[in-house]
Amino acid sequence: MKKSLLWLAVIALIGSSTSITASAAVKAGGSCTKAKATTISNGYKYTCVKSGKKLVWSKGVKVVVKATPTPTPSATPTAIAEQAAVSASLSLCEIKETSAARNLSGKASGFPSLDNEFPHTGTIRMMLIPIDWADLNGDANFESRVSAQMQTFTDYMKTISGNRLKIEWVFEKNWFRIPGKSGDYYVPYSEAHPEQEDFFLKVLTAIDPKVDFTNIDFVNFVLPAGHNVLKESAQVIHKSAMTQFKVSEGNLSGATALGKFFDEPGVWQNPRTYWSYWAHEIGHALQLAHLGNPRGSYAMAGFDLMGMQDGPTRSISGWTRFVAGWLSPQQVFCLPSDNLTPTKLTLTPLDNDASGPKIAVVPISNSEAIIIESRRETKFDITDRENPRNGVLVYKYDGRLGHLEDFLTPIAPNSSLEIINWDGVIRYFMMPGDVVQVGGIDVELKASSEKDSVVISKTGSTPRPAITVKPYPLPTTTDYDRQPDIAAGGALRTSETTGTANWNARYFNSYRVYVGYQSDPNAKPLFDSGIVNDYRSPIVVSLTGLKCSRDLVVVTTLFSGLDGKGKSNKFESQALSAVEIKEVDGVTKCLGGFNNNGK
Secondary structure, eight states, rough: OHHHHHHHHHHHHHHHHOOOOOOOOOOOOOOSSSOOOOOETTTTTEEEEEEEEEEEOOOOOOOOOOOOOOOOOOOOOSOOGGGGGOOGGGGOOOOOOEEEEEHTTTBBBBBBOOOOOOOOOEEEEEEEEEEBBBBBBOEEEEEEEEHHHHHHHHHHHHHHHHHHHEEEEOOOOOOOOHHHHHHHBBSTTTTTTHHHHHHHHHHHHGGGGOOOOOTTOOEEOOOTTOOOSSSSSEOOOHHHHHHTTTTSSSOEEEEEOOOOGGGSBBBBGGOOOOOHHHHHHHHHHHHBBSSTTTTTTTTTTTTTTTTTTSSOOOOHHHHHHHHOOOOOOOOOEEOOTTOOOOOOEEOOOTTTOOOOOOOEEOOOOSEEEEEEEOOOOOTSSSOOOOOOOOOOEEEEEEETTTTTTTOOOEEEHHHHHHOOOOSSSSOOSSSTTTEETTTEEEEEEEEESSSSSEEEEETTSSSOOOOOOOOOOOSSSSSSSSSSEEEEEEEESSSSSSSEEEEEEEEESEEEEEEEESTTSSSSEEEEEEOOOOOOSEEEEEEEEOOOOSEEEEEEEEESGGGSSSSEEEEEEEEGGOEEEEEEEEEEEEEOOOOTTTO
């Protein structure tokens, strides 16, 4: 027992000599008992050292007390995950197209892309040839009509493709005389058969001995100003279809010809442009699907050049560029809706050279996706509208639809639905604070300057007031005292004897729509709506009593006042005449051009 107590005493002594914590107040030079012992007093640390034969406390050293680290609380999860979360694999956003139109047309609205006829990147060599006849002489200064158009087309394709597709022109500046009379080459409407094929066969046969087509991909014909040979246009843009038009050198992939249509005013009375027609047809040669029926009316008309070549917005949608391979992986942000958390994203305008994502794709099913893209008006657009088309555009892609169908549909923001624009055109471009809700997805535009900041989330994850659609406001005047105007529209047969006239218009309080004969404008109309007092756009009129004829014309007259009074403006459409006429079992039938599915 004594031995155990002794060891405990020794252990205690050793422990006390190695470190003395706090003790009574000491001072430097004061006596201490154990060499190397330490103590802390009044914030200073002292060590027992030998001085001569004595043990004394050393000069004190100030003690730096390290604060005990305070654990950093984990960040409270916010409602927004920053874009740094990175895009998902783009393969998840490559919605497969399953439309029946894909195989029939050889054109793609979705993935996989089609490029078996012509590559989407590289260089296309275009030739421009002016042609005339003995009874229809070419205008001397025709170069002024085409030179700027050729350059704009070149610039446009460079911009749209992200500099992946280049255009080289070969310009024949002398008129080529075509044999016979100009009337023998008449084509009543675009895609008219067999007139269109006859036109190209005769023209190419006549000029082939005089022109070297080596390494030329497309040939584009220009006719004398004011001609009436082609009412609209003529084009053959498939390699397989071009095999019937043999030339001595080379292997042409397509041919186009500009019609009288381009001498007439287009959107908001602006002239129609050659370059946008060339761009539209080159798009088809690259196997990009036509959006909607070319003679119908649809919501996305005017927002995509592959749907409407002379609309107010001449850009090609981000979705179509994605399909064509004209956007880099860094320019597409893929955000599958499964397990979607609110995501903040900054978008670069579609036609801007700045870096960053240009579109966001949110798949909501195996066949549908929401596309969010930033746009700014460019030199290619019609910019004289009061409401510039700048901001974020949200639309839906449906992979079950394809060529000549409405596979893209724009979605209007909440405030656009709450307030109907007085000019009759629904505002689809978002303004800061706007929210678009579609397919269980919310898209909110937070801020807009050089780029656009959006938040993408599942509907319901952020509390929002219910969207209520207010009725059209009542007119404040019986006469706008302004010239009525039409942006887009036309007529479409729904059967041999019925059809629909559909126009987007503004500054009207009444209208009249009738169907007559092109050859006899004074004949009794087949259909006449009479004067209708209404100011809402679009104007939609069901047509009845039609006949199977290529001689029909739809005439729409808008009036700025009620009861057909005030300023007026008249618009005509020959779309009802764009039909094939055949005898079936001894009965004359109109074929083609029915409904908005291109059938």
